Amino acid sequence: MTIKKLFVVLFFLLSCPVLLTAQDSVYYYDVNNRILASSEDAKISKEVKQVSSSCHRITVREKAGDSWVLLRRERIRTVEDGMQKVWRRENTFFPRSFERSIEEIHKGLYYFEERKSGEVTREGFSKTLIPLHLDGKVTEYYANGKIKSESIYSDNGLISNMNYNPDGSEYIHNIFYSVNQLPSYTLGTKFFKDFVMARIKEFELPVHEISDQVVIGAVIMETGELTGIKVLKGKVPSVNALLAETMKNLPGKWEPARLNGEVVRYFIEIPFNFSNDVSQLQFLEFSKDGQQLFWGL
Numbered sequence: 001m002t003i004k005k006l007f008v009v010l011f012f013l014l015s016c017p018v019l020l021t022a023q024d025s026v027y028y029y030d031v032n033n034r035i036l037a038s039s040e041d042a043k044i045s046k047e048v049k050q051v052s053s054s055c056h057r058i059t060v061r062e063k064a065g066d067s068w069v070l071l072r073r074e075r076i077r078t079v080e081d082g083m084q085k086v087w088r089r090e091n092t093f094f095p096r097s098f099e100r101s102i103e104e105i106h107k108g109l110y111y112f113e114e115r116k117s118g119e120v121t122r123e124g125f126s127k128t129l130i131p132l133h134l135d136g137k138v139t140e141y142y143a144n145g146k147i148k149s150e151s152i153y154s155d156n157g158l159i160s161n162m163n164y165n166p167d168g169s170e171y172i173h174n175i176f177y178s179v180n181q182l183p184s185y186t187l188g189t190k191f192f193k194d195f196v197m198a199r200i201k202e203f204e205l206p207v208h209e210i211s212d213q214v215v216i217g218a219v220i221m222e223t224g225e226l227t228g229i230k231v232l233k234g235k236v237p238s239v240n241a242l243l244a245e246t247m248k249n250l251p252g253k254w255e256p257a258r259l260n261g262e263v264v265r266y267f268i269e270i271p272f273n274f275s276n277d278v279s280q281l282q283f284l285e286f287s288k289d290g291q292q293l294f295w296g297l
Helices: 003-015 188-202 237-248
Strands: 024-029 044-052 055-064 067-080 083-089 096-106 109-116 119-126 134-141 147-154 157-163 212-220 226-233 257-259 262-274 283-286 293-296
Touching (some): 188 237
Antiparallel strands (some): 044 055, 055 067, 147 157, 212 226, 257 262
């Protein structure tokens, strides 16, 4: 075991000393995170273990075929009445942490507020303390303090949302991020790749000199139109602009996503991974969790 891995293991063990008499609870959810009574039709599970009087561990898994695949782990320590310290590890080596304050509004309903480095990142209402089961209005914020989204939940399932850009202007509303049936590009993967490569060659993008990941976000509407295109990540403005413009000019449409049989708006993230020792697109496919398209360059 490397020193870094040993440090992570020790960090989580020390943050939550084990209480051997603790009991486990397991919660099940559908693809839209709505609470289910059993595991029969579940897509997500959350195993909650109270490991001490002030500390809980949460393991989140996703159903993949006949198996449950690990998505993330959380450690929640209650440091005082109504205040939690949360460590969350998901696709990262080191966990990210934030604070959550909780106030009981009335029996069975709580108001929570989450802060990162002193700034509010999310606030809203939940029916439970650990884990949160969202119910009612939940607001998320950008790092600059402006509203990112205002969503309505029922039994932890997303009902609707209002979304905004970092400058405060309106984005596309009522977007879903998890669906039963993923969207698909009607002209096919090969056409998609060939179109992107043609644009890269046309504008003489120096792929051999670039080592970066550019992430383009977009919404596939109920009509199959790809819109709301924006750069989510990327170090080189000229490269970001070229790839965003490429997506805007992509011919054809998409078969829209479906949630519980209904056509819905769906947000995708398309990462373009540039490596200066590789020169061509190798694949384009949905990631294992079905939440994004993945490009290899």
